[in-house]
Amino acid sequence: SQQGEEDPQALSIQEGENATMNCSYKTSINNLQWYRQNSGRGLVHLILIRSNEREKHSGRLRVTLDTSKKSSSLLITASRAADTASYFCATDPNRDDKIIFGKGTRLHILP
Amino acid sequence: GAGVSQTPSNKVTEKGKYVELRCDPISGHTALYWYRQSLGQGPEFLIYFQGTGAADDSGLPNDRFFAVRPEGSVSTLKIQRTERGDSAVYLCASSLRGGTGRTEAFFGQGTRLTVV
Numbered sequence: 001s002q003q004g005e006e007d008p009q010a011l012s013i014q015e016g017e018n019a020t021m022n023c024s025y026k027t028s029i030n031n032l033q034w035y036r037q038n039s040g041r042g043l044v045h046l047i048l049i050r051s052n053e054r055e056k057h058s059g060r061l062r063v064t065l066d067t068s069k070k071s072s073s074l075l076i077t078a079s080r081a082a083d084t085a086s087y088f089c090a091t092d093p094n095r096d097d098k099i100i101f102g103k104g105t106r107l108h109i110l111p
Numbered sequence: 112g113a114g115v116s117q118t119p120s121n122k123v124t125e126k127g128k129y130v131e132l133r134c135d136p137i138s139g140h141t142a143l144y145w146y147r148q149s150l151g152q153g154p155e156f157l158i159y160f161q162g163t164g165a166a167d168d169s170g171l172p173n174d175r176f177f178a179v180r181p182e183g184s185v186s187t188l189k190i191q192r193t194e195r196g197d198s199a200v201y202l203c204a205s206s207l208r209g210g211t212g213r214t215e216a217f218f219g220q221g222t223r224l225t226v227v
Contacts (some may be wrong), residue, residue, distance in 0.1 A: 033215065033216070035218075041148075041200050041202065041220050041221035041223070042218055042219070042220045042221070043154070043202065043204075043218040044218075045215045045216065045217060045218075048214070048215050088153050088154070090216075096167065097142075097159055097161065097166050097167055097209050098144070098156050098159045098166075098167045098169075098170070099144060099156070099159075099204075099216060100156055101146070101153040101154045101155075101156075102153050103152060103153045104152075104153050
């Protein structure tokens, strides 16, 4: 079963604009991770944010976590064509050992 | 190796046959995960190993699916009596630590299984 749910399901923006994707989840967690998947198969890890953290940055990426609302957001600033991919959030529901993924947001950067 | 390695990269098999999918995790990673992914969907959890033991196999869809990790490194996902519905990309991931002290998980490129 899916624990996290990304929103929107699909997003198209112009190159250079900022892209924001959201993730909502249902149970308490230890941490939340964001991954990117280009067409093909490999998932690339972007950021891991722990439940006691509220915000984390990595290059053009900014992730926030609100445990009271059980939600997270991923912001990509100054988007590039190479950012076109599917983005997934993944959590450990009920602070369990397994990692559960959402259905993803398909981001398309328009030239 | 430098990353998680999965073999084969593609596997076509006939309905009813037995298949084995292999995962070589990053050296020293104690946690290993198997997922399967259908087109347009997120990765679906199958099983999680901590060391040699299956810490959580609640995602295995039925008893045709089985996975082992006998020495705490390489893992094999085994599917008996394959069905066309088993067709998907099977992904393996490993992380240095699982559980509450979890570190990031690194994924292999997956095995695309097609059952005809």
